[in-house]
Amino acid sequence: xxxxxxxxxGLNDDKGISVKGLEETKTADxxxxxxxxxxxxxxxxxxxxxxxxxxxxxxxxxxxxxxxGNQILQAxxxxxxxxxxxxxxxxxxxxxxxRIDAEKQGVSTRIVHGASIxxxxxxxxxxxxxxxxxxxxxxxxxxxxxxxxxxxSQNKTYGLHxxxxxxxxxxxxxxxxxxxxxxxxxxxxxxxxKGIVTAxxxxxxxxxxxxxxxxxxxxxxxxxxxxxxxxxxxxxIVPGDLHFMEVDALIAFAEAPLEFRRxxx
Amino acid sequence: xxxxxxxxxGLNDDKGISVKGLEETKTADxxxxxxxxxxxxxxxxxxxxxxxxxxxxxxxxxxxxxxxGNQILQAxxxxxxxxxxxxxxxxxxxxxxxRIDAEKQGVSTRIVHGASIxxxxxxxxxxxxxxxxxxxxxxxxxxxxxxxxxxxSQNKTYGLHxxxxxxxxxxxxxxxxxxxxxxxxxxxxxxxxKGIVTAxxxxxxxxxxxxxxxxxxxxxxxxxxxxxxxxxxxxxIVPGDLHFMEVDALIAFAEAPLEFRRxxx
Numbered sequence: 001x002x003x004x005x006x007x008x009x010g011l012n013d014d015k016g017i018s019v020k021g022l023e024e025t026k027t028a029d030x031x032x033x034x035x036x037x038x039x040x041x042x043x044x045x046x047x048x049x050x051x052x053x054x055x056x057x058x059x060x061x062x063x064x065x066x067x068x069g070n071q072i073l074q075a076x077x078x079x080x081x082x083x084x085x086x087x088x089x090x091x092x093x094x095x096x097x098x099r100i101d102a103e104k105q106g107v108s109t110r111i112v113h114g115a116s117i118x119x120x121x122x123x124x125x126x127x128x129x130x131x132x133x134x135x136x137x138x139x140x141x142x143x144x145x146x147x148x149x150x151x152x153s154q155n156k157t158y159g160l161h162x163x164x165x166x167x168x169x170x171x172x173x174x175x176x177x178x179x180x181x182x183x184x185x186x187x188x189x190x191x192x193x194k195g196i197v198t199a200x201x202x203x204x205x206x207x208x209x210x211x212x213x214x215x216x217x218x219x220x221x222x223x224x225x226x227x228x229x230x231x232x233x234x235x236x237i238v239p240g241d242l243h244f245m246e247v248d249a250l251i252a253f254a255e256a257p258l259e260f261r262r263x264x265x
Numbered sequence: 266x267x268x269x270x271x272x273x274x275g276l277n278d279d280k281g282i283s284v285k286g287l288e289e290t291k292t293a294d295x296x297x298x299x300x301x302x303x304x305x306x307x308x309x310x311x312x313x314x315x316x317x318x319x320x321x322x323x324x325x326x327x328x329x330x331x332x333x334g335n336q337i338l339q340a341x342x343x344x345x346x347x348x349x350x351x352x353x354x355x356x357x358x359x360x361x362x363x364r365i366d367a368e369k370q371g372v373s374t375r376i377v378h379g380a381s382i383x384x385x386x387x388x389x390x391x392x393x394x395x396x397x398x399x400x401x402x403x404x405x406x407x408x409x410x411x412x413x414x415x416x417x418s419q420n421k422t423y424g425l426h427x428x429x430x431x432x433x434x435x436x437x438x439x440x441x442x443x444x445x446x447x448x449x450x451x452x453x454x455x456x457x458x459k460g461i462v463t464a465x466x467x468x469x470x471x472x473x474x475x476x477x478x479x480x481x482x483x484x485x486x487x488x489x490x491x492x493x494x495x496x497x498x499x500x501x502i503v504p505g506d507l508h509f510m511e512v513d514a515l516i517a518f519a520e521a522p523l524e525f526r527r528x529x530x
Contacts, residue, residue: 020280090388113380
């Protein structure tokens with residue numbers, strides 16, 4: 001069977017993959033994996049190779065964008081090829097091009113989905129999924145941008161929550177911290193003075209979503225600035241209007257102070 | 266071990282669950298499952314019980330909201346209890362209450378995530394995740410509402426895409442079709458005349474996201490009105506501004522006509 005199957009690895013470790021995804025991998029002629037679009041803290045390639053009984057070839061960003069795409073397409077023209085991707089395969093957009101190229105060259109493609117970091121964070125928070133607006137990534141300070149602030153502002157206009165993914169360099173093991181992200185937002189506030197992210201704004205920091213011991217802390221920004229969230233990866237939610245059930249969830253799951261009760265609308 | 270573990274079943278069939286989720290289920294003293302918040306077309310309870318080597322007790326909406334919540338909490342106070350939920354456990358908000366009650370009563374809870382229908386649809390479409398605005402559900406005609414139209418309008422103001430989940434009654438096997446949803450949106454357009462969803466608006470219908478044979482069709486609304494998408498479940502995306510790479514994806518994966526090329530911004 002000549003085809004290219006994109007398989008989501010899900011979250012955290014080598015057992016985040018679906019039972020179906022594992023079966024597809026076990027029956028592949030060639031298996032590739034990329035590990036640069038996000039970070040799976042407890043993933044062990046050695047354990048995973050044992051689990052799927054296959055040799056897994058790692059591909060990096062440069063290889064994939066420059067040449068390895070071809071290497072993967074070549075393999076797919078010769079037999080069943082599985083390409084393993086952390087999370088859900090196309091939530092990161094970098095692999096869409098490979099899939100388009102494959103289809104254009106007559107290689108049929110399929111997707112086996114995995115748990116994505118985005119729905120995991122929303123799911124963990126207890127906030128209502130249909131109340132989230134646009135998602136945004138907060139970059140490292142050297143790539144400073146006002147976009148995250150503007151997206152939060154835009155979402156708040158309609159009472160919507162904003163999920164902020166915090167930038168990371170997975171291969172260098174570098175992660176933007178929740179504290180850094182909040183400081184950056186406060187700096188922009190200082191300049192714009194729109195009252196979007198102030199010391200008294202409610203925020204929710206999330207560390208290690210998808211692992212067995214995620215940390216969630218909801219509080220006013222001033223109280224989160226020096227909070228310790230433990231090891232990465234990190235993300236941040238800046239809520240819009242809160243329903244009382246959402247406040248109850250933040251109190252129960254995210255150590256929110258009881259005074260949050262007066263915030264609900 | 267006394268605890269309540271919420272395990273996502275992922276998508277489509279009994280192998281959508283993660284390897285970790287399956288292990289948790291295998292080691293549970295009691296296993297419950299709900300099957301009313303969404304539809305897994307190829308799921309077989311019999312096959313799943315064989316796979317996890319456990320008896321699985323089904324709970325319906327009424328039981329869960331009225332009494333079965335208690336039944337599950339009782340079990341969790343006596344031993345390790347797994348509650349299986351289609352997709353990712355809390356993307357449907359109905360189970361948050363059960364988790365809050367558990368924590369309040371001193372029962373510790375954990376989540377093992379699964380692939381969610383929301384990220385699966387976005388992933389399949391090839392559209393950019395960070396360009397989606399608020400998600401909305403289109404109700405059955407008897408619950409007619411202008412909200413979906415208004416959410417699409419609001420998202421389009423910022424050039425954002427709208428994911429429309431189409432309502433379903435999973436236990437009665439009833440599904441709002443893509444054609445019905447589009448007709449409802451056109452009726453509201455007829456009245457409001459804001460040019461948000463017209464015969465010439467671009468839309469993308471998706472059937473059976475997460476299965477081995479999803480159907481995706483991107484076209485102008487007038488050409489989708491009588492399209493056959495095959496068996497359910499269904500969803501609909503009304504795109505905002507399209508990047509040329511997104512147009513390429515719609516042409517490659519969703520049968521979009523080549524004239525879509527002139528739409529990209």
